[in-house]
Amino acid sequence: HSINLRRAMVAHDGFKMLSIDYSGEELRIATNFSKEPKWVNEFLYGTGDLHTITGKIITGKSEITKKERSLGKTVNFLTMYGGGAGGFAAQAKIPFEVAKKMILNFFKEYEGLNSWIKREWKASRNRGYSKTMLGRRRPLQEFYSSSDKGIQSKGDRCAINSAIQGTGADVIKIALWRVYRWIKDNGLEADVRILLPVH
Numbered sequence: 710h711s712i713n714l715r716r717a718m719v720a721h722d723g724f725k726m727l728s729i730d731y732s733g734e735e736l737r738i739a740t741n742f743s744k745e746p747k748w749v750n751e752f753l754y755g756t757g758d759l760h761t762i763t764g765k766i767i768t769g770k771s772e773i774t775k776k777e778r779s780l781g782k783t784v785n786f787l788t789m790y791g792g793g794a795g796g797f798a799a800q801a802k803i804p805f806e807v808a809k810k811m812i813l814n815f816f817k818e819y820e821g822l823n824s825w826i827k828r829e830w831k832a833s834r835n836r837g838y839s840k841t842m843l844g845r846r847r848p849l850q851e852f853y854s855s856s857d858k859g860i861q862s863k864g865d866r867c868a869i870n871s872a873i874q875g876t877g878a879d880v881i882k883i884a885l886w887r888v889y890r891w892i893k894d895n896g897l898e899a900d901v902r903i904l905l906p907v908h
Contacts, residue, residue, distance in 0.1 A: 724902075729888070731880070733757060738842070738876045739789055743825035747818065759785055766818045767811035784815050789822075789873065791866030826869055833868035834861075840872065843879045847871035881906050 720726045731737075736759050740748040751762055764773045764781030773781075780801055787797050798808035816823040833839045834853055838846045849871075852864025885906050892901045 718904075729884075731884075733759065734877050734880065735789075735873050736785065738873050738880075739822065741842070742829075742872065742876075743822045745819050745821035745825070748822070763815065767814050769814070780811070784811060788812060788815055789826075790870045791862070829868055829872060830865045833865070839868040839875070841875035841879050842872075843876070845875055845879060847875060 718726060736748070737752065739745075740752060747762065748759055751757060751759055755762075760778050760782040761773065762781070763785050764778045765771060767781060767784055768777050770777070780803075783801055784797060787800065794805055794809035794812050797803075797812060798805045801808065829839070833849055837850045837853060838848045840846055847867070849864045849868060852860050852867065855861060885903065889903060892898060892903070
């Protein structure tokens with residue numbers, strides 16, 4: 710049975726629970742890294758719904774259903790972190806050949822993202838580590854020192870994952886510090902309590 714963790718969190722008497730979150734944080738970070746024109750344009754001038762535009766790209770349709778948008782969401786995250794057609798087919802419960810064609814359409818349309826991923830793979834292999842936007846490093850020699858191509862590919866996936874999710878963690882830490890400073894500067898320590906960051 711699944712447990713609704715939000716319902717398990719209960720505020721003390723006289724307090725209310727407040728959740729603060731970023732919208733599409735990791736996709737925004739990937740956009741900032743890659744400068745993918747279609748994503749930049751969507752964030753600047755559109756609704757910021759990358760899952761819908763990806764859903765339209767991979768299906769070749771101008772209008773899509775909720776299920777097809779969900780496919781776009783799956784592809785956005787799966788391919789960003791190095792997932793292939795096999796993983797996508799299994800997760801989306803679609804035939805392998807259909808999944809393969811969708812991923813090919815994805816990278817064909819998102820050339821900026823595709824180029825950045827390949828550049829980041831190469832740079833991480835040369836350095837032996839990946840970097841977040843703020844310069845924090847994740848060593849990858851454990852993968853790249855191996856002669857096994859599968860293990861090296863795992864290092865490539867980890868390089869992209871670490872760059873994006875690591876930067877996301879950095880952003881959350883900065884935000885947490887800013888919230889803390891706001892509480893202190895306004896003398897609200899008795900009224901506002903930080904419970905935990907989730908990332």
